[in-house]
Amino acid sequence: MEGAEDKENVSPLDKEITSLKKQAANLRKTLKIECSTIISNPSIRDVLLSSLSPSKQKQSPTTLRPRKPKRTPSNRDRDEQRLLTRSKQQEAYDQQCLYRIAASVTAFKVRDPDPHAVDGGHVLGLRFEAMTRGQFLQPYYVMLNRPYADHRQFLRVHRHTVPPAIPLSGLAARYLPGPKKQQQQEEQEEQQAEGDSNSPSPLSYHLKQDLERFVKSLRREIMRYHNRLGVSADLRRSLGAHSNKDSNKTATQNNAIIDVSIADTEAKQIRLTWADERNGRLVMDDDGKVVKFVVFGATDGRDWETTRQLGDSQGRVEDVAKMLEEYASGTV
């Protein structure tokens, strides 16, 4: 009977199967969440602990696994042991998550798998959280090791996942100088000190490695980079929505912006393209203030008029979207 209907009902049946599969996946996910919630509950942990201690061994099976009374005691013990380790892992993980939520930079220890790794493979990992639109992104990692045999406390960047837009090497050279360079600097300083005595050298602050300042400034750079990315994405979104809305009424409007894109590595420059093939460049500084704004005409060099019209109110990049919208609608 079903075979006859098979050909006709392939698509509804398939649909049902996929929906059921989706449901099953959802249920499995819910199960996992419930599991982790239950296992991280302190009372559960207490029960587990008490069940493992020999005095209360008899009560434990009924409380924890009422459905499986067949198991031998040794097996049961093993399962509870595993549950306990799981619970401990969960606790540690919860703590890690809590720290990650609360602090945007967290540290952890890694072991370098390379058998020739310096310092016995001890690596200090730094985790930099990045967020966009209320969501945690993949964090950036910086791994530090101690490769200098004579200077045990000196750190060096070993591996990292920071994109090239962030001047990590410059920051590392400023705040985590190697011991060799330090000696050179000291010598230089001595020479300087001989020249003009009594005046403290400005370099002296950077002489020792300053992990805290390194992390601070690196975090700052990462945040700035992400904020710049976010600002240009917002700009694109607001202007894109604008042009879509108006596309029916004023499809040929020349002042509408058709494209907003990031023009350089650091995401400090935004390229704007108007519908009439004019294009503009917007340069912002570290803090998102508009530094330069230029508009080029489609054919004949710089479009001074538009530049003047738009560049008058030089403020923050966030304000530019509004201004451009007003310009497109002709109110400016």
Added chain:
Amino acid sequence: MARFSVPTKARLPSSLRVDSTNPAVVKSLGRLSREALISLAISWLDGDSIANAIPYLERRGDDDEIDLDDLYPACGSVQELYEYYAAMQQQKGSKRDVANRILEGDWRHGLSLYQLAMVDFYYLEEHPMSQKWTAYKILPLKPPTQGADDEVLQVDDKALNVPRFHPSTFLQSLQDQVLPDIKAHYHFHRPKDLPVLLLRIFVIESPYNSSLALSGTTNFTSSRTVYLAFPDGSSHIYITKSQSNGPTAAGESRSLQNLIVHGVPKALSRPRERYTLTPTSLTSRNLETLLDKRGPGRGNAAGGGWSVYASEKNKKSPLDAILPSPPLSRDSSLSDQNRKRLKPLDQNQRAAKKAKLVAKARFGDSGLVADGKGIERVDILLKDPFPAAAAAAAAEAQGQDEEQTNAPGEPSISARRRTIDAALRQAADGDEELNEPENPSQWRPTVQVTFQGNHVFAGIRQLVEAGIVDGERMPGWMTGEDGVTVGVVRHGRIRGNKGSGL
């Protein structure tokens, strides 16, 4: 057309035509497939490029007679020609037909330099591995001190500015660097599937920038082609070896490459901002590899096992409290899948599983055969002293090594020797003769290991998975985590490349 040819410094215009009987032109068209040739012709007839690729059209009056000898009668309009090629797409035939039609029919008066550049880029897209790219890093230089005229500028390692690249400005200043007896044609191209901007530089030795420069085959044989690639959002640049159309004099192509390596940083520099290029000892035919190791992403200094930190797959929001199953766990104890498997593993299976896990630990998400990020050749020069043959001492040291975490002295050295020994025995090609040393602690033979293949590190990973290479004792450079293709190994690590290459 210019009546006079005056020596000039200007670049070669895109519309300049090369005779279609020129063997170099015939050769470069012949390398393309039929489909590529047709779509190329169609794109030439497109609105944007027609100015630089004007086809031969019939300008026949009413009284002129049709030339019956003409094998490929010229069309009357561009639209007609466009439709002709569009129809050709549907038909079957040989690519020779299309090539001949282009050369002897529709572009019988010659192909412009613009067209030739497009031909080359189509070839590059059909054969992405046809060029060998070398990655260079753009580094900022310290500003010169006032008064000192010819000082050698030092790399400013404390600079925080990231170099920026603007194509048209770059071309203008690059043109200023070109010597007057050399003429160049530039063409930018953006491949469809890679975040990179390609620049083709066609260089010819001639003082003229008119058709005189390209007339005759003698001039053409001295021409060179070099490709530059500018990855989006990365302070690196990839340069290919120059290729000539004619016989190459020794060292000549090298000098052009040097010219470019010196000219490019000057072209990138601006007043008060100077840059230099330094090679990063990474050479590959695979642009995707370069984009992975020297590109805009996170994987630049996190190769090998560290790639787990860079890959988006392991993204885990701290708001999600589900305990992630660790990637290397033997069994995720509470999942029901493992309960089903009741049969215990025998020894071989267990060893195989362990090898797999070790490979996963050492290589992470890198070195997979299908990831398309292959490196064809890795050269490693081992500069470590020859390993001592004392196996017993080594075994002893292993125990110590695992107990004492910080043992900078002898145990780590012997562990190193052990591993190099293993690496040599297992990974080195058979061509190196290893003689028994008289004084093992002093003897430092020059041993060069060369890995070759489609995807070297995937191959090593497979060897680890198969248990042929001991994954736990394998040195880090065999996982490709340093991201270099040429390196000198000292103390079991690639020398000079300080981890992240900072």
